Amino acid sequence: MKPTEEQYTAYQYCFDYLNEQLFDKQLPACMLTFTANGKRSDGYFSGKSWVKEGEAIHEISLNPEYVKKHSLKETLVLLAHQMVHLWQYENDRPSKQGYHNREWAGRMKAIGLIPSSTGEDGGKETGRQMSQYVKKGGRFEVAYEAMTKINGIPFEFSNETKG
Template structure:
């Protein structure tokens, strides 16, 4: 497993999935990069790159420093947050640099992410420094669940995250303009802690068929030769 193509292929797979499900395939291709911007989960930069033939493309940057300390579904919500910025750049009317306006906020809600300057219910929906939280059962939540039912994850994690295993910072969240904010939802599992990624691989002990699902599922194999064997965590 080569690290570079694996890491970027996973992000491209997620981008293509969310583009198809949440944006009806409207978004153009972009260049996804990994950038360690301090206290920033990700950012969007329009027409940032150009090739030798003069073709320009946007950049969506993801900060790998936090891949190991946030659930996969939360990390991927950052990707969709930046995809909303891409949508607004190509099809809407962005405000001044760094300002998140009402059009952006309404599109965020449409795809299933609630804009909030605090990262919690009741926060301001528009403003200069904005984050979001996932709307439970909303379009993003369902689309992400569909993606995570496949053998999908973010395979490569930074060994030196910006917090210790014991730290759980509260309040604040993502600021895609690079301003300093507190980081929320730090859930890096230490030795012996349970997997909190919301997906577990199960295997039939008889035929070795594997499936992915939520933790603590009770699954029986339907193969006649297995006689209803109970799946076990792989």
């Protein structure tokens, strides 16, 4: 398998698996990308950012620097976080750009991720630059523990350049 195909097949599998397990297959297909943007963002959702034959497609992007430094579980938590933004967009209730509102927080809890401004118990549940932690025994943890097909995203990001 070619590197691009291998990398994106694993990424697509993760999206499809989480869509089935956490969103009951309600989310539409979207463009999955990797964007190396330094520490600006670990990942993002962008509504209708790609177009094919007049049909707009959403985008979810993960920062490969984040993927490199974090476990598969942490990477999938980040992917699920962005998938909640996609769910919000599709249900006509998105937060303002960069903000995580109560509806987002409620959906995060519903899939077994607890929103937290600190990434730990006791943090604020709404705001900008939000994190989360996994609820013990929650839907995300159960889905992750049952996931067997892949061990991770195959390739790690290298920011070394050769001239």
